[in-house]
Amino acid sequence: MPRALRCDAVLVQAVIAGALSFAHLHDLAAAAGQDGWKGWAYPISVDLLLVAAWRRLRTSGPSRLAWCWFLIALIASLGANVATAGFLDLAHPPAWLRFGIAGWPALAFLGGTLLAHTPAAPRTEGAPHSGAEEVQPEPVVAESSPAPDPAPELAPAADPLPAVETAPVVPAALLDHARKIATEYRSRTGTEIDTTTLRARLGVPPQLADAIAAQLD
Template structure:
């Protein structure tokens, strides 16, 4: 725990030092380019705010799996402005005689920063939808006397338990439904009749339709169709 706090403290101290130095360099460069007074102090704030806003927007779009090209572009622009000020004030640029092109860049920075910040602020917000929760249904109770809850809606609503039904006195027997014969093609009929003649000649009795059906390789449901043509 102490090691973790020590690492965090070191990072915070390093960030404060780096931010203060970058802030000072941006202020010095803006002041040298003719932006005196409070305006020189506003330039570092503008650059750092655009840098942080572009970084946060870029990270949000990357986590959501969306392209982050626009946010990355503004992040690089703000980073180039901050890094350029640090390099320019390192003795490579005469701050007493600033080039006219640098004065133009510094003077036009507020419009560029406002445009970039407006695009980042008014971009569509990324809303992460919560994952749907799956609610498991309880398993029905099994065993003697258990109630089938899956058909509870089909039962009529009654105030008291219904009286037991008396068994039917005269049950009605329903005769099984005969499957209609399926017509056979002529070639199959000829083959069935030829097989029936062979069985009749071999056994001396009429051919069994089921045996003929089996010799033809037909399913049992085709027995009636074969018998209709013998």
């Protein structure tokens, strides 16, 4: 019950604040000569642009485009609220106010079109999934050096010497790619990348991942 009451209080507060902002925008548009239905269309345009920019920020992550139009709509809404508080003579509105009100429809149309049709930038690792799959590099198979021949037997009863395992050869291009991944991981998390994560990002066998990690240290 307390949680339901708290949610209802937030909803009521949002409705009251939205209604006041809506009325202030209408009053400012009407004072600038936009009477009738046009005076009511201005607050709808401002609020819709504000909601569209905020939704773009929530769904596609931060971007300069969404932040730009969010701030433009916020300044238009906040400016109307402040202007109707007695800072401007609405009976004799200044020329710049009439100019801004008259040019707002074109500006809002441009912002809405860009927000709706500009593709969002791909998210980095660790951000919420937005439908685009991350492209993983193709696994690189390193060429291993042939194992050395066993040493000759010194005596009939002596066992042959075990073959010496050699570390796999790491291609220079793969090592450069691994360094870029490690640098990006360090700047994002503040810690060094571990072998398991490096192997998953590169898509290489465990032995090759160990060899790459050893050269990154």
